[in-house]
Amino acid sequence: MPALGMGTWRMGERVALREREVAALRLGMSLGLDLIDTAEMYGDGGAEAIVADAIAGRREQVFLVSKVYPHNAGRREAVAACTRSLKRLRTGYLDLYLLHWRGDVPLAQTVAAFEALRADGRIRHWGVSNFDAADMRELLGIDGGQHCAANQVLYHLGSRGIEWDLLPLCRAKGIALMAYSPVDQGRLLRHRGLVALAARLGGTPAEIALAWLLAQPGVSVIPKASDPAHVRYIRAAADLKLAPSVHAELATLFPPPKASVPLAML
Numbered sequence: 001m002p003a004l005g006m007g008t009w010r011m012g013e014r015v016a017l018r019e020r021e022v023a024a025l026r027l028g029m030s031l032g033l034d035l036i037d038t039a040e041m042y043g044d045g046g047a048e049a050i051v052a053d054a055i056a057g058r059r060e061q062v063f064l065v066s067k068v069y070p071h072n073a074g075r076r077e078a079v080a081a082c083t084r085s086l087k088r089l090r091t092g093y094l095d096l097y098l099l100h101w102r103g104d105v106p107l108a109q110t111v112a113a114f115e116a117l118r119a120d121g122r123i124r125h126w127g128v129s130n131f132d133a134a135d136m137r138e139l140l141g142i143d144g145g146q147h148c149a150a151n152q153v154l155y156h157l158g159s160r161g162i163e164w165d166l167l168p169l170c171r172a173k174g175i176a177l178m179a180y181s182p183v184d185q186g187r188l189l190r191h192r193g194l195v196a197l198a199a200r201l202g203g204t205p206a207e208i209a210l211a212w213l214l215a216q217p218g219v220s221v222i223p224k225a226s227d228p229a230h231v232r233y234i235r236a237a238a239d240l241k242l243a244p245s246v247h248a249e250l251a252t253l254f255p256p257p258k259a260s261v262p263l264a265m266l
């Protein structure tokens, strides 16, 4: 899985923004941001339609991720939901299909659906999202659960709770950790200490926040941007190597957890 890609939450909600959103994704792909994260939930399918336009003619270039609603995650329902997503995305397969968050459907049913989709080639890998360490242990105990390839969770400088237990667990099991809302939906970029550090280093807060995440082993990062300037900053983060002294300063500004904390989510 590429380490850096693009999110699509809030895309596909307004017709007037459609062209701008497709153009942002296309710009990102032309710059080498080859992972696109979407979901049946986003824009009620509208984001998947935006992604379809963006990847038209370049499907093989992109690692495509979508997600199933928990209430659609039953053995038959998840297969039907995936089929609908593929139709909206105008593609024959997903690279990764995630359970968006845990609901009432027994995990074994969802795993069975994902394994069936994987067997017939409609998805290449499957995973979960918003699963804490206990959820992951339960999943790994289910028949087929060991095939979980990724867990997508909230992770950014200002929210580091997963470093206590979930991130080490995922690393130990070879499960990719996908960091969502990596700039805290823009809020992190107004943090005074981060703004001052970025000014001193001659970069932007977004580049530093994303470069810090990219330096965490086993983590991939999916910021969302519809502004072309933001897309370029996201790409620039991939080339930024933060010095050990900068990592130390960031650890002071944004301390790691000292105890187990409940999984943060949006």
Ligand SMILES: NC(=O)c1ccc[n+]([C@@H]2O[C@H](COP(=O)([O-])OP(=O)(O)OC[C@H]3O[C@@H](n4cnc5c(N)ncnc54)[C@H](OP(=O)(O)O)[C@@H]3O)[C@@H](O)[C@H]2O)c1
Pocket (backbone or CB within 6 Å): 006, 007, 008, 009, 010, 037, 038, 100, 129, 130, 152, 153, 179, 180, 181, 182, 183, 184, 185, 186, 189, 204, 206, 207, 222, 223, 224, 225, 226, 227, 228, 229, 230, 231, 233, 234, 266
């Ligand atoms: N699995 C889940 O439950 C879950 C939950 C949340 C998110 N996600 C996924 O993760 C993706 C990213 O998370 P997110 O969209 O919540 O938040 P985010 O990526 O942390 O922040 C997106 C916001 O930051 C702005 N932004 C991006 N780069 C910027 C820059 N360089 N300078 C200033 N502002 C910048 C964007 O503005 P513009 O759009 O105007 O450029 C947008 O408003 C989502 O799109 C979605 O695909 C998954």
